[in-house]
Amino acid sequence: MRVPYVPEDVPVQNKTESEILARIVERRGSHGLLPLDRALLHSVFVADGWNTFLGSIRTKTSLHPILSELLICRVAVLNKASFEWDHHAPLLVEAGFPSDALYVLKADSFENTSSELQVDQLLSPSQLAALAYADQMTLSVKVGDDVFERLKQHYNTREIVEITATISAYNCVSRFLVALDVDERAGGENPEN
Structure with missing residues (x-):
């Protein structure tokens, strides 16, 4: 870690910071604060906004949990974010994705x-379209019209x-x-399954 983690017993300066910390702890539930939280909490208000935003992404969309976790795990692979992979690959499996297919x-x-990887046998056309979109968003930022049109064939505006x-x-x-x-x-190396 390039900055120290805040202590397990997070110091708070006032009631506002205490309320922010309580919201973050509540969202994490029995897992307790993650190393990510303990890094973010150096800036309590950034941690609060992060918690609200990511809480909405995680729990308030209409996306099927498998699709959400596929996208999150793919971003983790592309960005070599092992911590993210280790946290979300089990959630993907818990949502119903076969653990022996994570390699895809x-x-x-x-x-x-690629039929070599059996990608088209393990993932639906709609999932493949969303993953192609994730790839372009992550690697190029700009998404080609062909990739976007493919996404539109499978998802409505809210889902997009x-x-x-x-x-x-x-x-x-x-x-x-x-x-x-x-x-x-x-x-390091790409996250392992």
Whole structure:
């Protein structure tokens, strides 16, 4: 970690900071504060906004949990964010994705499926379209018309906004994790399943 984690017993300066900390702890539930939280809490108000935004992305979209977690895990792979992968790959499996198929998220690209990896047998056409979109958003930022049109064939406007917000949010998360070397694994090999 490039900055020290705040202590487990997070020091708060006033009632406002105490309320912010309580909201973050409540969202984390029995998991307690993650190393990510303990890095963010150096700036309590940034941590509060992060908690609200990511809480909405995680729990208030109409996306199926498998799709959300596929997108989050793909961003983790592309950005070499091991901490993010380790946290979300189990959630993807818990949502119903086969654990022995996690390797599919390590494909070079989702624009043209590879039968060698059985990508097109493990993922639906709608999931492949969303993953191709995630790839372009993450690697190029600008998304080609062909990739966007493919996405529109499978998702309505609300879903497209939520897919875009999920990919964007987890690019933010992974970049924060990797830049500050949260959990001391930044920039290594691609996350393993």
